[in-house]
Amino acid sequence: MDSNILLVDDHRDILRLLHSTLDTLKKKEIKIFEAPSGEEALLESGRRKIDLLITDYMLPGMSGVELMHKVRARHPEAKTVFITGMTDKKKRDEMLNAGALAIFDKPVPLADFLDVVERGLGLVQTIFPPEKTGEKTEERHSRLSDLLANFRQDVKAEAVFLLNDRGLVQARTGKLHDSSMEVSLISTLMAIHGASLKVARHNHQENIDSYHVFSGGDHDLLFIPVTPLYALLVAGNGLATEDRILETVGGLLALRTQVEKSLKSMGVTGELKAVSEKERPASSSAPTVVAKRQTDKLANAVPAPEMEALLKTAATQNAKATNADDFWNQAAEEHGKKPANSEVISLEEARKLGIIPDGN
Numbered sequence: 001m002d003s004n005i006l007l008v009d010d011h012r013d014i015l016r017l018l019h020s021t022l023d024t025l026k027k028k029e030i031k032i033f034e035a036p037s038g039e040e041a042l043l044e045s046g047r048r049k050i051d052l053l054i055t056d057y058m059l060p061g062m063s064g065v066e067l068m069h070k071v072r073a074r075h076p077e078a079k080t081v082f083i084t085g086m087t088d089k090k091k092r093d094e095m096l097n098a099g100a101l102a103i104f105d106k107p108v109p110l111a112d113f114l115d116v117v118e119r120g121l122g123l124v125q126t127i128f129p130p131e132k133t134g135e136k137t138e139e140r141h142s143r144l145s146d147l148l149a150n151f152r153q154d155v156k157a158e159a160v161f162l163l164n165d166r167g168l169v170q171a172r173t174g175k176l177h178d179s180s181m182e183v184s185l186i187s188t189l190m191a192i193h194g195a196s197l198k199v200a201r202h203n204h205q206e207n208i209d210s211y212h213v214f215s216g217g218d219h220d221l222l223f224i225p226v227t228p229l230y231a232l233l234v235a236g237n238g239l240a241t242e243d244r245i246l247e248t249v250g251g252l253l254a255l256r257t258q259v260e261k262s263l264k265s266m267g268v269t270g271e272l273k274a275v276s277e278k279e280r281p282a283s284s285s286a287p288t289v290v291a292k293r294q295t296d297k298l299a300n301a302v303p304a305p306e307m308e309a310l311l312k313t314a315a316t317q318n319a320k321a322t323n324a325d326d327f328w329n330q331a332a333e334e335h336g337k338k339p340a341n342s343e344v345i346s347l348e349e350a351r352k353l354g355i356i357p358d359g360n
Contacts, residue, residue, distance in 0.1 A: 008055040038062040057084040102180035112183040144171040157236035177218040215240035
């Protein structure tokens with residue numbers, strides 16, 4: 001079934017950028033239409049069904065929120081993504097409360113943009129890969145989801161995610177206040193996870209025990225590793241306040257233990273030592289082995305004939321000179337009488353050449 005996307009922006013360059021970005025999905029069933037104003041967008045929505053409206057917040061004649069309501073009056077199932085240059089939190093809350101699927105600041109982060117479009121249209125999603133079929137896989141995935149859902153209910157969190165080292169969501173419950181930037185957020189958090197892993201190895205830790213707390217934004221975020229390959233993210237309001245932080249972290253540690261057991265039952269080990277050993281050949285062992293091989297090769301090499309002759313000559317000359325002082329004394333005796341200037345000759349040489357008489 002075809003999915004119709006309507007792009008609305010009064011800047012032609014932005015329309016072209018968004019259109020070309022959507023083209024990278026290479027989905028023949030996606031049809032893309034453009035409009036430079038709210039009025040023309042309404043004309044387009046009267047001609048065909050709109051599945052996804054992607055609009056600037058500030059439009060000539062009407063706001064993006066007004067346009068969204070008018071389009072939804074004709075197409076109740078239409079979803080809306082806002083593009084805006086404003087950072088005003090009240091405006092963002094207005095768009096979210098109106099039912100926006102996502103809000104993107106300019107310049108638009110294209111990876112997040114594509115992820116939201118795919119989710120909005122029900123396509124294969126960027127950070128949420130399709131689940132594998134199979135009774136055992138579904139049972140294990142259900143077990144993980146139940147663990148996350150129970151914890152979310154206990155601590156009254158908005159969302160709980162289990163992430164893997166590739167930045168993919170393995171299991172989740174709930175959603176963020178604003179899901180627009182999930183790809184960028186998860187990617188950044190997994191970079192923190194990778195850095196924590198390196199610090200743990202430098203500190204010779206057998207386990208990864210690091211905790212990251214971000215408070216005061218749309219959500220309080222708590223992020224902790226489960227294994228070198230997995231980490232947990234919890235988002236909610238008031239989770240990191242002074243009177244709740246210890247309770248939240250305590251519950252999160254208990255959840256981590258349960259998730260780790262569940263992952264092990266699925267055959268996921270991910271021990272810190274194993275990862276360290278795996279990476280070592282590429283970093284420290286390999287150069288040492290190569291250097292040793294080069295040294296052995298040089299030690300066993302047979303000199304070329306020319307080199308052997310030079311070595312023998314040097315040995316003969318060294319035998320004549322008993323020490324460095326003899327060498328320099330001999331050189332001084334042979335060359336010390338010669339003038340420094342090559343154009344000047346001694347009196348003895350001048351007499352031999354007949355330039356001056358012998359008696360003088």
